[in-house]
Amino acid sequence: MQTSSRILATLKHVNLSLGRREILHDISLELSAGKVLTIIGPNGAGKSTLLRVLLGLQTVDSGEVTRLPSLRIGYVPQKIIINPLMPLTVRCFIALAGNKDINKVMLDAGIQHLENQAVQSISGGEFQRVLLARALMRQPQLLVLDEPAQGVDMMGQAALYEKIAQLKEQHGFGVLMVSHDLHVVMQKTDQVLCLNQHVCCSGLPEDVSQHPEYQRLFGDFPDSGLAVYTHHHDHQHDLHGNIVSENPTQSHDKECCKHG
Amino acid sequence: MDDFLLRALLAGIAVALISGPLGVFILWRRMAYFGDTLSHSAVLGVALGLLFSFNISVGILLSSVAVAIFLLFFQGQKTQGSDTLLGIIAHSALSLGLVVFSFVKGANAELNAWLFGDILTVTWNELSIIFAAVVVVWILLALIWRSLLTITIDEELAKVEGINVALVSLIYTLLIAVLVAVAMNIVGALLITSLLIIPAATARPLSQTAKQMAVVAIVLGVIAVFGGLTASFTWDTPAAPSIVVVASLLFIITQLVYRMKR
Numbered sequence: 001m002q003t004s005s006r007i008l009a010t011l012k013h014v015n016l017s018l019g020r021r022e023i024l025h026d027i028s029l030e031l032s033a034g035k036v037l038t039i040i041g042p043n044g045a046g047k048s049t050l051l052r053v054l055l056g057l058q059t060v061d062s063g064e065v066t067r068l069p070s071l072r073i074g075y076v077p078q079k080i081i082i083n084p085l086m087p088l089t090v091r092c093f094i095a096l097a098g099n100k101d102i103n104k105v106m107l108d109a110g111i112q113h114l115e116n117q118a119v120q121s122i123s124g125g126e127f128q129r130v131l132l133a134r135a136l137m138r139q140p141q142l143l144v145l146d147e148p149a150q151g152v153d154m155m156g157q158a159a160l161y162e163k164i165a166q167l168k169e170q171h172g173f174g175v176l177m178v179s180h181d182l183h184v185v186m187q188k189t190d191q192v193l194c195l196n197q198h199v200c201c202s203g204l205p206e207d208v209s210q211h212p213e214y215q216r217l218f219g220d221f222p223d224s225g226l227a228v229y230t231h232h233h234d235h236q237h238d239l240h241g242n243i244v245s246e247n248p249t250q251s252h253d254k255e256c257c258k259h260g
Numbered sequence: 261m262d263d264f265l266l267r268a269l270l271a272g273i274a275v276a277l278i279s280g281p282l283g284v285f286i287l288w289r290r291m292a293y294f295g296d297t298l299s300h301s302a303v304l305g306v307a308l309g310l311l312f313s314f315n316i317s318v319g320i321l322l323s324s325v326a327v328a329i330f331l332l333f334f335q336g337q338k339t340q341g342s343d344t345l346l347g348i349i350a351h352s353a354l355s356l357g358l359v360v361f362s363f364v365k366g367a368n369a370e371l372n373a374w375l376f377g378d379i380l381t382v383t384w385n386e387l388s389i390i391f392a393a394v395v396v397v398w399i400l401l402a403l404i405w406r407s408l409l410t411i412t413i414d415e416e417l418a419k420v421e422g423i424n425v426a427l428v429s430l431i432y433t434l435l436i437a438v439l440v441a442v443a444m445n446i447v448g449a450l451l452i453t454s455l456l457i458i459p460a461a462t463a464r465p466l467s468q469t470a471k472q473m474a475v476v477a478i479v480l481g482v483i484a485v486f487g488g489l490t491a492s493f494t495w496d497t498p499a500a501p502s503i504v505v506v507a508s509l510l511f512i513i514t515q516l517v518y519r520m521k522r
Contacts, residue, residue: 055416055419056420057419072422075417075420077414077417080413080417083288083290085287085288085461086288086412086413087468087470087472088470089469092469092470093413096409096413097421
């Protein structure tokens with residue numbers, strides 16, 4: 001881990017209204033290198049808007065937004081629609097983002113097999129990983145992800161968050177993400193910010209999940225959801241969904257998938 | 261080969277060299293209407309240039325830039341659709357141009373050439389200017405290529421990645437304005453857009469990458485120029501419209517072949 005966690009961006013008492021609707025009320029937060037901050041909250045809580053403010057895509061009414069000068073951001077948007085009239089292979093799409101070793105980046109994201117496919121033809125889950133690879137191409141200091149697990153199945157989600165945490169350790173960048181997948185995300189995050197126009201509560205994941213406001217917003221979620229991700233699997237999947245044995249010599253019985 | 265035919269061929273090739281790579285972006289960014297608006301309003305630029313006797317190419321560039329700025333100014337508003345706005349500008353400017361033309365003595369004979377092009381009267385002098393424009397457009401396009409592609413894929417992604425979206429878009433618009441100025445008296449105001457979009461659209465099913473599509477569009481443009489001029493020479497048909505007809509035939513053929521293959 002980094003000894004000193006450099007501050008990448010801060011918000012101080014940010015307020016924003018769009019039209020007559022108040023979207024963000026008195027939001028303050030801090031993003032540091034090597035730390036994962038996850039924003040959770042109900043639909044319409046202003047999560048994506050908060051992200052856009054931090055990305056510099058949205059100006060605020062009042063408050064202070066500061067970012068490290070020439071901060072390199074790797075951005076994984078919620079979705080983008082690419083005109084089918086543009087012939088664009090996955091490889092070209094990723095290469096456009098930077099000059100890093102593209103083969104290594106694609107290997108890291110587990111998408112080498114998609115290399116020559118048209119970006120418009122791959123599935124939603126695959127596209128999320130392509131976007132992640134594209135963000136990594138930029139050698140980001142800050143990785144920003146807007147609901148990265150959309151269109152990814154439950155086991156894939158766990159693998160994706162694991163991957164993000166692993167990449168963070170490797171590269172030491174800060175991570176900011178918006179997520180719906182509360183229980184999955186709790187495992188791999190340093191700080192959680194629960195948003196509902198204002199900051200309901202924020203802090204360590206364990207503390208936030210005990211907070212009354214959080215419980216009021218999300219309390220009716222079945223606890224069994226959490227159980228899925230705290231029990232120990234007898235095997236793991238890699239990003240392709242292939243079974244990965246922790247002990248390579250151990251013979252693996254493929255019928256023994258005991259989920260949930 | 262006759263000298264004038266060689267010059268016509270070179271002029272056509274020069275236009276294809278820029279309309280190919282600029283045209284694919286027109287397609288990807290769904291800006292076909294925008295190209296039309298720029299070229300139609302260029303008629304006003306020509307008319308004003310003739311009336312106040314200043315350089316016509318400058319007049320065309322000025323009118324294109326004025327339209328681009330006007331559109332940029334109106335982009336934020338939501339009360340009119342952008343297609344409506346483009347249509348209004350295109351036809352108002354064209355009509356105003358035709359009205360102004362009527363005040364220029366003896367210009368009505370020339371009007372046809374501005375509207376439908378007069379590729380067969382291109383001089384060596386004009387040719388050298390056209391090829392200088394090709395070089396300038398290619399250099400600028402090469403400089404903004406990556407940024408423009410990223411913006412075309414997603415504007416916000418480009419912004420987050422530090423690309424100056426407004427500047428790159430402005431340069432791209434100016435490049436189209438240069439094309440309009442160059443192609444005005446070759447293919448004419450009414451047919452410029454067809455050279456932007458038809459070869460590009462034809463190139464789409466034949467290409468796997470962006471660069472490939474731009475190159476294929478150039479090749480198709482050159483074939484259309486060659487075929488159109490041959491037809492014009494053989495059957496005495498109007499040159500620029502013949503080029504566009506050949507381009508359209510190429511489009512229909514590739515579409516049919518592509519559909520049959522599927």
